[in-house]
Structures are given as C-alpha cells and as structure tokens.
Amino acid sequence: EDKVVQSPLSLVVHEGDTVTLNCSYEVTNFRSLLWYKQEKKAPTFLFMLTSSGIEKKSGRLSSILDKKELFSILNITATQTGDSAIYLCASNAGNNRKLIWGLGTSLAVNP
C-alpha cells in the first residue's frame, strides 16, 4: 500500500532555531515529492522535488530528495513566529498522478 510518513508529528522551537522536517515515502511509480505549508486555510505550495540530491531553496526554506533512501527533508533556518504552521508532504505517484499525503508536522515557533 502506498504511504507517506512524516516526522515529527509536532515540534515546538524558539525563534532563531533551525528545524528539519522529515518525510519518507513508499509509493508505486514515484513521480515527485511535494511540500506544502498550511496555516488556517488551504495548503500553499512550497516545493516539488523530482531528482535526488538537488536542493530546492526559497529564502530560509530548503528541501532535498533522496530517491535511494526514499525520503525528503525540509529545512527552515532562523525560524520566525510566522513559520508556525502545519507542513505537509505528499507524493505524486502512479500512472494517474494520484497524490498521497502524510499527516503533517505541526510546527510552533515561540518568540
């Protein structure tokens, strides 16, 4: 059965800390891995990763994929209170490009 597992489920840090969120996947016909940030509304797209070892970066956020070990990490450096959110990971898999989701990591950044 296809699955995506995120860890930790919940994390509390202080402003300025660096965090690493993990996402492992086991899917048939893997196509891509996606990261989203969700605050109080619909998830917003962060990154799509298709190739191993190539880091995607946007400001203080970066992500990388390891297709051999079947996982991805999302790094946030110098965290700010505005980074508080649920971070969702999904895999785009199969001939029908179905999205398979993890349960998310709830990140709280305290001032």
Place this chain on the structure above:
Amino acid sequence: SQTIHQWPATLVQPVGSPLSLECTVEGTSNPNLYWYRQAAGRGLQLLFYSVGIGQISSEVPQNLSASRPQDRQFILSSKKLLLSDSGFYLCAWSPLAGGGYFGPGTRLLVL
C-alpha cells in the same frame, strides 16, 4: 496561469439536508481533480479523484458522491448530511508535470 475556484467559503447545514460543493479550474485542460476532507486541522483524507469527464474514483465509502460533468468542473454532493460530514473540504488539481494545487476550501459545519 491556472486558477482553482471553490465555493462557498463557509457553509452551515442541518443534519439530513443535501450538499453540493463546486470546484472549477481555469487555465488548464484535462487536469486530475481531487476532493479532500480535513478534520481537526491536519490529515488530508482523499475522498474522490477524477482523471477525466465522468471518471470518478472513490477512496473512502461514505454518504458523499462526486461528479465531473465537464473537464474543469468537479462537484461534491450528498443527499443527506451527517454530523460527521463536518470538516474542511478542499478541491485540488494536479497537472501532467506533477505537483498539486489547492482551491481556497469550504468549511462545512453540520448541525
């Protein structure tokens, strides 16, 4: 560019009443379309997905149904709502290249 519309933003319905939520996508053709439900602020549950007009796959048995009458239109329905149908309903689409994008979501409260 592509846009995805969902309405209404919030809906309060009595138990036993019917439901119709609509989602439309602009700026793309033949997208994969998805209906998700999210309860308790995390964990996206895939309800239905569609790879084309009239083609609906149901992921979870329930009293909801979906239809895709046009290429860019996806409708979520129920004949009689249950209390447990309350939640945040998200429509999403994924392009051929991979990835996934969400509509703004509908918060449904069944009383």
